[in-house]
């Protein structure tokens with residue numbers, strides 16, 4: 001009989017036999033029984049309750065090929081983690097004429113074996129859930145005593161021998177500098193540049209991205225509050241998909257870890273951040289106000305609106321602009337950019353470059369002068385053209401009078417044609433000069449009107465469209481090209 005083997009090892013279960021041990025037992029068993037082992041399917045280092053078993057899925061789908069008649073496992077719990085698994089996958093294999101054989105549990109198709117099989121499966125399921133529960137208990141105990149619960153400690157901290165957090169002096173310095181610079185009024189990109197120039201790096205030796213700085217400035221841990229989200233891994237291993245975290249799921253211990261930032265400074269930064277958010281936030285934000293205007297700085301493609309659930313437990317909604325080239329062909333490595341972030345940064349830039357200038361006396365005077373100067377020039381042009389036109393009209397009138405007095409009209413043909421041509425040219429100049437005078441003032445009024453209306457309607461899209469030609473973004477910077485810059 002041709003058979004395959006399936007082995008699985010979960011790193012969080014210390015009591016399991018290693019893959020080598022499972023494999024050894026399977027090989028010996030097949031040899032004893034005279035089975036031909038054609039392939040080994042192995043899933044490694046996955047948690048006891050993790051649903052993702054790529055090799056297992058491959059084995060199930062290969063069972064259709066008819067190339068093997070049985071799957072040999074060390075123990076039944078390697079094959080099925082619960083009765084659901086057992087029923088579903090057992091049935092799929094059965095349909096393909098493939099049996100499940102356990103090395104350790106000697107089960108055949110007798111009625112006794114069928115009952116025994118379900119007892120074993122029931123026990124396995126209980127064991128797996130109990131293990132997850134015990135692990136969870138341990139994590140919670142760690143959390144209640146403000147101890148590190150695995151993974152990377154937050155930037156700025158190390159883990160001490162008692163698993164409590166201690167300050168990492170050089171990292172903590174970078175955090176303090178970032179807070180200080182934000183209080184001084186620097187934006188995320190400027191802080192990123194400043195940290196880079198000062199030689200601060202992330203743990204992986206990279207420069208701080210604006211997203212990292214954004215997270216850093218909002219992390220309450222730096223004030224000494226230990227926070228642990230119980231929901232991050234749940235008792236049955238199934239990750240919860242919640243938008244709002246239940247406060248009961250959060251273990252929060254004041255002074256649970258050493259503070260890097262004072263409560264005062266933290267509050268100040270939070271306050272400034274909320275204020276900055278509201279500036280852009282007073283506009284409608286359900287839509288992508290920059291769509292059609294925003295371009296990828298890496299490939300020149302359009303950046304398009306893209307929403308997705310992500311984060312540690314898929315509980316966070318990300319609203320972003322994504323490079324359309326990357327979305328379509330993966331031919332660009334530009335990262336998605338947070339919509340609220342880029343819109344409020346562009347708004348702040350627009351406010352500084354355009355809106356505030358529109359309100360200053362200096363600009364109003366400048367504009368008036370420009371209009372006056374331009375107007376003067378145009379008016380002089382207009383007056384002299386008008387004078388020339390009057391002159392031509394008089395000459396034409398003289399010709400008409402002479403002809404009506406009996407002179408031969410053919411004498412005047414060339415002269416008359418030439419005068420009419422000049423007259424037409426002058427009339428063109430005059431009308432375009434008049435138009436330019438009106439146009440100049442209308443343009444500025446129109447821009448000002450649009451801006452005012454957009455502010456009243458809280459229509460960020462209309463505001464951006466009115467004044468911006470293009471926003472080019474890279475991961476750490478952006479450039480705004482204004483339509484009316486030459487006028488302002």
Ligand SMILES: [Zn+2]
Nearest residue numbers: 296299323332
């Ligand atoms: Zn791109």
